[in-house]
Amino acid sequence: MKGMMKAAVFKGIEHMEIESLEIPSCPDGGLLVKVAVCGICGGDIRNYRSGLRNGKTDQIMGHEIAGEVVEVSEGVSRFAAGDRVALAPDVSCGECYYCRRGLVNLCDDHRMLGTHFSGGFAQYIAIPKIVLERGFVEHIPDDMSYDHAAFAEPVSGVAACQEYNxxxxxxxxxxxxxxxxxxxxxxxxxxxxxxxxxxxxxxxxxxxxxxxxxxxxxxxxxxxxxxxxxxxxxxxxxxxxxxxxxxxxxxxxxxxxxxxxxxxxxxxxxxxxxxxxxxxxxxxxxxxxxxxAFSYSSTGLEDALRTIEEGKISTGKYLSAKVSLEEIVGGIQMVTRGEALKVLVDPWA
Known part of the structure; x- marks a missing residue:
């Protein structure tokens, strides 16, 4: 898909800029997703205030993502254009001591959308093959909204924590x-x-x-x-x-x-x-x-979507506000001041 998109780009501590960027190409073995909403996480706020790992800048943050698949690479059979998907940030290597024992959240080469890969504070996100194979991309239930699906990521971590304990x-x-x-x-x-x-x-x-x-x-x-x-x-x-x-x-x-x-x-x-x-x-x-307690198992996002679908979480009570990309810093401030629980970013607003 050719054209331009808007993205909120982290330029440095407490410095975010809205940029017009080329829509990324669909990666070999991966997907191109049109972002519907992306939640502002406490981790995003911490990174905005303190910086990304290793001083990284010029990065699109955001990892509580829901959207629509618009392009699928040849050879990918699990997803098709038009599928609605939820994404979570963690990407494991699949080869280290912990991955081989199923502890993917403790991967020695743990990486994340929004930190090591471009995240969801943009109109489109490219999902590389490694993310599709070693990350979290799940179909959204038919009767679930994008807003509720984006909230599945924080549910995943909390549920895993309490299961572990x-x-x-x-x-x-x-x-x-x-x-x-x-x-x-x-x-x-x-x-x-x-x-x-x-x-x-x-x-x-x-x-x-x-x-x-x-x-x-x-x-x-x-x-x-x-x-x-x-x-x-x-x-x-x-x-x-x-x-x-x-x-x-x-x-x-x-x-x-x-x-x-x-x-x-x-x-x-x-x-x-x-x-x-x-x-x-x-x-x-x-x-x-x-x-x-950190992150979740390989079924964490799927389990969280099911938990929300079954009505075990009062999802609507968490979603306090929705802001545009241009208003993202204001959304961060809303959460910081205690005026909102969860703020979603709508990149098309």
Whole structure:
């Protein structure tokens, strides 16, 4: 397909420009997709503020993508022009120690759409053969909108995290963070049968309230919040999930978890400041497990689309606003100020 397209191009820290670029060619063994919507992820915001890996610039970011296949390379049989597809960012090598054991999210040569490959903040995205073979491209169910399909990527990670941590009946779960990921953790924990779920919220209390969470505690004063949590759940939580990229939340989690409980770090800190301080005596004497959780298995996106299709996630409650490419920085600011949970970018607006 020949012609020009618009794209929001990351030029450097807190510097995004709208450019007119040639529509990419359909790669050998790959696809060309017309982007319908692309969600603004917390990772996109972190990269916008702190920079991409290795100082990379002149990149199209965005990885929560839904769109329509417009061209298919010869030899590709799984997709056809006109198919509606959802995409997720991870691309594994398929050959390293972890890939050979099915742990594709831990790939030693892990790459991502929007970081190593051009992403979805553009009108079109080329999907190379390696992405088609080692990444995440799935058909969207017939009755699902593009907006809801684009939200499947964050659902994938949250669902995988809770599966890995085996959250189930009888568990008391505390979630620190009231963004879309925090709300998802609350919904998924409840769907998995958690006995009690508690959210510590700060900047988006009103957005979180619309989900009807049973226990929603203001976290502006962490000491006061901890006292309220302990009064509610006694000895502490079975699992505390840090759903914000914040070192202070990781420290706070140790105060909220019970002996032999688990603290789950879900949300990376900025690369320029990745270190945290945890009370190792508390971890040692209380036999607390501190775990990281990142990404999802090879069926993660497919499973998430099915979960949304079955109505287990209140998808519409997350989608706060839609902006054009020209308004993308404003969309980032909306999320940062706590005025929205999830903002979608419509590259055709």
């Amino acid at each position: 085996r959250i189930s009946y009888g568990d008391t779960v505390v979630v620190i963070g009231d963004g879309p990921i925090g709300c998802l953790h609350m919904e998924v924990a409840k769907a998995r049968g958690a006995f009690r779920t508690v959210m510590l919220a700060r900047g988006r209390m009103e957005q979180a309230r619309k989900f009807g969470f049973e226990h929603l505690i203001c976290n502006k004063d962490p000491k006061e919040a901890a006292e309220k949590v302990k009064a509610l759940i006694g000895p502490g939580a079975d699992v505390v999930i840090c759903a914000v990229p914040n070192a202070a939340a990781q420290q706070q989690a140790l105060e909220l978890v019970k002996k032999r409980g688990r603290v789950v770090i879900y949300g990376g800190l900025p690369g320029s400041s990745p270190m945290t301080t945890l009370d190792s005596n508390k971890i040692h004497y209380n036999e607390i497990m501190v775990l990281g």
